[in-house]
Amino acid sequence: MGTVEIGLLYGGATLVALFAGLPIAFALGAVAVVFMYFFMPAASLDTVTQNVYEEMASITMLTIPLFILKGAAIGRSRAGSDLYSALHVWMGRVPGGLGVANVFACALFAAMAGSSPATCSAIGSAGIPEMRRRGYSPGFAAGIIAAGGTLGILLPPSITLILYAVAAEQSLGRLFLAGIGPGVLMVVLFAIYAVARYRQEKAAATAAYAQGGTWSELLRTDTFTARERFAAIPRVLPFVILLIGVMFALYGGIATPSETAGLGAVLALVMVAGIYRIWRPAQVGPILMSTLRESTMLMMIIGMSLLYSYVMSYLHISQGAAEWIVGMQLSKWVLLTAILVLVVVLGFFLPPVSIILMTAPVILPPLKAAGFDLIWFGIIMSIVMEMGLIHPPVGLNIFVIKNIAPDIPLRDVVMGVLPFVGLMLVSILALCLVPGLATWLPTAVYAG
Numbered sequence: 001m002g003t004v005e006i007g008l009l010y011g012g013a014t015l016v017a018l019f020a021g022l023p024i025a026f027a028l029g030a031v032a033v034v035f036m037y038f039f040m041p042a043a044s045l046d047t048v049t050q051n052v053y054e055e056m057a058s059i060t061m062l063t064i065p066l067f068i069l070k071g072a073a074i075g076r077s078r079a080g081s082d083l084y085s086a087l088h089v090w091m092g093r094v095p096g097g098l099g100v101a102n103v104f105a106c107a108l109f110a111a112m113a114g115s116s117p118a119t120c121s122a123i124g125s126a127g128i129p130e131m132r133r134r135g136y137s138p139g140f141a142a143g144i145i146a147a148g149g150t151l152g153i154l155l156p157p158s159i160t161l162i163l164y165a166v167a168a169e170q171s172l173g174r175l176f177l178a179g180i181g182p183g184v185l186m187v188v189l190f191a192i193y194a195v196a197r198y199r200q201e202k203a204a205a206t207a208a209y210a211q212g213g214t215w216s217e218l219l220r221t222d223t224f225t226a227r228e229r230f231a232a233i234p235r236v237l238p239f240v241i242l243l244i245g246v247m248f249a250l251y252g253g254i255a256t257p258s259e260t261a262g263l264g265a266v267l268a269l270v271m272v273a274g275i276y277r278i279w280r281p282a283q284v285g286p287i288l289m290s291t292l293r294e295s296t297m298l299m300m301i302i303g304m305s306l307l308y309s310y311v312m313s314y315l316h317i318s319q320g321a322a323e324w325i326v327g328m329q330l331s332k333w334v335l336l337t338a339i340l341v342l343v344v345v346l347g348f349f350l351p352p353v354s355i356i357l358m359t360a361p362v363i364l365p366p367l368k369a370a371g372f373d374l375i376w377f378g379i380i381m382s383i384v385m386e387m388g389l390i391h392p393p394v395g396l397n398i399f400v401i402k403n404i405a406p407d408i409p410l411r412d413v414v415m416g417v418l419p420f421v422g423l424m425l426v427s428i429l430a431l432c433l434v435p436g437l438a439t440w441l442p443t444a445v446y447a448g
Helices: 003-019 024-039 042-056 059-075 079-090 097-113 116-133 138-153 159-168 172-210 226-231 233-251 257-276 281-314 317-327 332-347 352-369 374-388 396-404 410-433 436-446
Strands: none
Touching: 003 024, 003 281, 003 317, 024 042, 024 281, 024 352, 042 281, 059 097, 059 116, 059 159, 059 257, 059 281, 079 097, 079 116, 079 226, 079 233, 079 257, 097 116, 097 138, 097 172, 097 233, 116 138, 116 396, 138 159, 138 172, 138 374, 138 396, 138 410, 159 172, 159 352, 159 374, 172 233, 172 374, 172 410, 172 436, 226 233, 233 257, 281 317, 281 352, 317 352, 332 352, 332 374, 332 410, 352 374, 374 410, 374 436, 396 410, 410 436
């Protein structure tokens, strides 16, 4: 059987396993082991454990459970609610300030927790009820939180970028820095949309009230005194200290990424213990158990995805596919578009972790041959995978929102996030036209 036939069979078997309802880790691992049995030397099965260990034996991987611990510590406290409340006070005079405060709160929390679902849950549990109480439409409120949560896989420390750094053999520090500019761009775009949508809904509410309709809370104006605004600063200060401490340690040359992850986890535990009095075993236990469960699940997916990629490479499936793509002699931008469409389609069914580890051996060599910067592409790919978190049929953040606000119809949630999908496409276009949005900062920092 030739490479093409084996490759088609490999892909078909993977789709069958996934659609059969097997968990992603077991589906990928089972397909890999079956093909090892039939198409690789018999001794290969004796080295499955060794292969998985060798593929995962990267010091960069150590950062993942540590960053998860940091996110779990922050997520189990009232940190998200306090952060949102403080930003709401300071954004009170901005039209649509409540929505803008939610966008900024999601961005800051995502930068600390590095998790999209955790961001949606922590900010949305306080933000969605408050926005709905103040007259925001349910779909609009849900869309802001779902889209804001996606920033967790773009802003550092991002587990998705960590895995891309491993798969693409790129500098993790450069990737983290490259995500900052596009992340800020998306925050600004989301905030502008929040203001515009608020003005639209308020104008509709004003017109309805003028015609004898009912009063809407959108017509009420928030007013906060200077004392209230400055009293809110202590709620945000610990987050700023945490972010600055972690970033200074990483980019100041004080600590490696793994050591920085450990520092972040320790600072987060100290912060929740000192500020929120979460230090008793009964309170710390759920944080550690949550970290253990999520880390185990994620590392299982990573291990099986790496084994899956190893088998693909051994059977020359990935090399053959890459050579076939290069042989098509597509223009570089057509090649990029085709690969991003593939990532979008995979995002219908798979989480970002699996997409990166499964596709990297196939798509990165042609992109590198076409002259694309792999650091820049990693950011583009992350934004595309962000879209996968808020569009059906998987749309993990959509289901997190449904858990937070089960009374909001799924249709309203989906319609609420679609404008943000459009803004992500605008961000991708901006990065294609101005690559420096992603590459300038890492080049400047690492120039010396």
